[in-house]
Amino acid sequence: MEPVTKIVSRTVVLPVSDIDTDQIIPARFLTTTTRDGLGKSLFADWRYTPDGSENREFALNRPDSAGCEILVAGHNFGCGSSREHAPWALLDYGFRAVVSSGIADIFRSNALKNGLLPVVVDDEALHWLTENEGAEVTLDIATSTLTLPDGRAYEYPIDAFSRLCLQQGVDQLGYLRQHEDAIQQFEENRPWTP
Amino acid sequence: MGNGTPRTLYEKVWSDHLVTPETGDAPAILYIDLHLIHEVTTPQAFSVLRSLGLPVRRPDLTLGTLDHSTPTTPVSALRNIPVVGDGAARQVAQMESNCREFGVTLHGFDSEHRGIVHVIGPELGATQPGKTIVCGDSHTSTHGAFGALAFGIGTTEVGHVLATQCLLQRKAKTLAIEVEGRLPPGVSAKDVILATIGKIGVGGGTGHVIEYRGRAITSMDMEARMTICNMSIEAGARAGMIAPDDVTFEYLHGRPLAPSGAGWNAAVKRWRTLPGDADAQFDKTVTIRADELRPMVTFGTNPGMVVAVGDAIPDAGNAGFRKALDYMQLAPGKPISDARVNVVFLGSCTNSRLSDLSQAADVLRGHRIADGVRMLVVPGSQQVKREAEALGLDTVFLAAGAEWRESGCSMCLGMNGDTVPAGQLSVSTSNRNFEGRQGKGSRTILASPMTAAASAISGHVADPRQYL
Numbered sequence: 001m002e003p004v005t006k007i008v009s010r011t012v013v014l015p016v017s018d019i020d021t022d023q024i025i026p027a028r029f030l031t032t033t034t035r036d037g038l039g040k041s042l043f044a045d046w047r048y049t050p051d052g053s054e055n056r057e058f059a060l061n062r063p064d065s066a067g068c069e070i071l072v073a074g075h076n077f078g079c080g081s082s083r084e085h086a087p088w089a090l091l092d093y094g095f096r097a098v099v100s101s102g103i104a105d106i107f108r109s110n111a112l113k114n115g116l117l118p119v120v121v122d123d124e125a126l127h128w129l130t131e132n133e134g135a136e137v138t139l140d141i142a143t144s145t146l147t148l149p150d151g152r153a154y155e156y157p158i159d160a161f162s163r164l165c166l167q168q169g170v171d172q173l174g175y176l177r178q179h180e181d182a183i184q185q186f187e188e189n190r191p192w193t194p
Numbered sequence: 195m196g197n198g199t200p201r202t203l204y205e206k207v208w209s210d211h212l213v214t215p216e217t218g219d220a221p222a223i224l225y226i227d228l229h230l231i232h233e234v235t236t237p238q239a240f241s242v243l244r245s246l247g248l249p250v251r252r253p254d255l256t257l258g259t260l261d262h263s264t265p266t267t268p269v270s271a272l273r274n275i276p277v278v279g280d281g282a283a284r285q286v287a288q289m290e291s292n293c294r295e296f297g298v299t300l301h302g303f304d305s306e307h308r309g310i311v312h313v314i315g316p317e318l319g320a321t322q323p324g325k326t327i328v329c330g331d332s333h334t335s336t337h338g339a340f341g342a343l344a345f346g347i348g349t350t351e352v353g354h355v356l357a358t359q360c361l362l363q364r365k366a367k368t369l370a371i372e373v374e375g376r377l378p379p380g381v382s383a384k385d386v387i388l389a390t391i392g393k394i395g396v397g398g399g400t401g402h403v404i405e406y407r408g409r410a411i412t413s414m415d416m417e418a419r420m421t422i423c424n425m426s427i428e429a430g431a432r433a434g435m436i437a438p439d440d441v442t443f444e445y446l447h448g449r450p451l452a453p454s455g456a457g458w459n460a461a462v463k464r465w466r467t468l469p470g471d472a473d474a475q476f477d478k479t480v481t482i483r484a485d486e487l488r489p490m491v492t493f494g495t496n497p498g499m500v501v502a503v504g505d506a507i508p509d510a511g512n513a514g515f516r517k518a519l520d521y522m523q524l525a526p527g528k529p530i531s532d533a534r535v536n537v538v539f540l541g542s543c544t545n546s547r548l549s550d551l552s553q554a555a556d557v558l559r560g561h562r563i564a565d566g567v568r569m570l571v572v573p574g575s576q577q578v579k580r581e582a583e584a585l586g587l588d589t590v591f592l593a594a595g596a597e598w599r600e601s602g603c604s605m606c607l608g609m610n611g612d613t614v615p616a617g618q619l620s621v622s623t624s625n626r627n628f629e630g631r632q633g634k635g636s637r638t639i640l641a642s643p644m645t646a647a648a649s650a651i652s653g654h655v656a657d658p659r660q661y662l
């Protein structure tokens with residue numbers, strides 16, 4: 001995982017609540033056995049028309065959206081299935097952060113493990129971001145702040161461990177494996193065995 | 195710790211599995227007792243193990259099945275059915291070779307125990323009170339019906355558990371859902387959970403572990419309890435739990451992977467200590483009155499958009515709500531029972547167990563499904579299929595004009611070729627009515643097995659009580 005310290009980018013806005021992982025990446029694209037190449041199927045059923053051409057109306061297809069690394073979305077983003085293909089698809093497409101007033105638990109956990117920054121802001125900030133699509137926003141990891149172009153800054157919640165992992169690009173499996181002794185001890189000392 | 199602060203069921207199971215506790219800086223390391231795996235969310239995790247040269251740390255605590263992308267076409271020699279699509283076939287082949295190489299038991303095509311991962315865990319007796327259970331699948335919450343702490347994880351975490359049998363976790367908040375009173379006839383566990391999600395919303399349980407309590411819950415059998423816990427994730431909660439009791443123990447007794455002999459008595463003794471202490475506190479409590487419930491269905495594109503079968507579709511007026519109704523081709527103010535049905539799906543980890551099938555069969559017996567309706571019945575496991583056939587349920591379904599299939603996830607997510615055609619309306623006993631969930635352009639109404647069967651007969655969304 002690449003370290004993430006600061007993201008400065010214009011935004012793309014999907015002003016819809018409860019965007020589920022079936023919309024982010026529909027099930028028919030889950031037959032892959034690798035993590036790569038899912039970006040082209042991101043939001044497939046919204047992004048393409050039934051004949052396979054691009055739906056011009058869809059936010060990601062507007063010319064201004066090219067190169068944007070921050071996705072702003074309605075409340076409860078990433079609900080539904082636990083498929084990690086959802087953050088993989090967002091990252092493969094080029095997004096590095098998702099901003100919403102609520103992000104579903106499993107999606108959030110999956111995002112953090114892949115270096116996709118989940119940013120939860122209050123309704124006021126989300127409202128401003130939704131009304132001002134394309135605004136240049138700064139996300140700083142060390143201070144956990146989102147800064148709007150006018151300098152207003154919002155602190156977003158992230159636990160110290162996840163922040164450190166992002167900043168250093170830490171692989172959490174490595175961290176767990178360092179605790180092998182404690183795991184073995186737990187197995188030996190527990191009063192019952194599964 | 196025993197005489198300290200009173201603890202909930204969740205807090206007891208959580209603290210029993212702490213390898214290291216959480217601190218301000220670091221999450222807890224939580225030990226996992228049972229890791230269920232299937233073909234769709236594991237290939238990348240096995241690749242990580244292979245690239246690091248690591249074994250599966252506890253293959254004896256890992257159990258695999260093939261369910262998501264497998265065909266359900268009825269033939270005698272299932273082995274010879276081609277898996278639909280190259281991708282799915284590759285995924286199945288990779289699951290078979292990964293399990294072989296890493297020494298993990300796989301209930302594949304040749305196993306009489308194959309089935310949906312959340313159906314076979316309990317059926318085999320692998321799901322037990324007090325265990326921590328994970329799977330790369332959000333409906334792992336199902337297993338919480340036994341008083342286990344069970345939740346879905348992503349593929350990176352599947353790799354963590356394969357390699358270390360542990361996960362990094364933060365403790366969740368607790369939400370009590372008290373279901374008081376008795377369920378009226380024709381109203382089932384599915385209606386309880388749909389009404390609950392309608393009440394607290396699809397994000398209402400975010401950050402929480404739910405514990406379902408109250409008389410309506412304790413008087414349910416295990417299969418109904420599983421239906422309830424299954425859809426905890428639809429309310430945003432990663433896990434839902436029910437305190438284990440005699441109903442739980444009776445269900446497990448004699449199952450192949452349940453403790454036996456002296457081990458059984460010791461286990462039951464331990465399990466009896468799991469229910470929450472009398473004065474344990476929850477962060478939040480919500481009450482549902484079972485006596486007031488009617489058969490419920492969804493009308494929108496998330497499982498929180500619910501209405502009683504006899505009622506009109508409400509109008510919330512906001513853009514998201516209108517977008518959902520447009521997608522569903524339904525109008526506010528119109529009775530939901532006007533909706534014409536094209537497909538009925540009876541199956542999925544929510545409602546594909548023997549009691550679900552027999553409740554639907556009770557409604558269907560002596561009727562035929564309406565002209566132009568296709569009804570697919572997909573048992574949750576090969577064992578459910580055999581048991582249903584022994585009771586003659588397959589004959590009831592076939593006589594009514596429905597299809598009787600092999601087990602699997604099937605039309606719940608339409609990965610295996612069983613899909614709802616674009617634009618068609620499906621009444622489904624599964625758990626998700628998201629846009630395109632059952633196939634591109636499909637429209638889904640979630641319902642109980644009885645409501646699904648009644649809708650198949652009438653060709654419209656229908657109240658099952660008229661057929662009971």
Ligand code: SF4
Nearest residue numbers: 333542543603606607
């Ligand atoms: S039946 Fe549906 S919800 Fe259940 S595990 Fe299969 S795909 Fe997931």
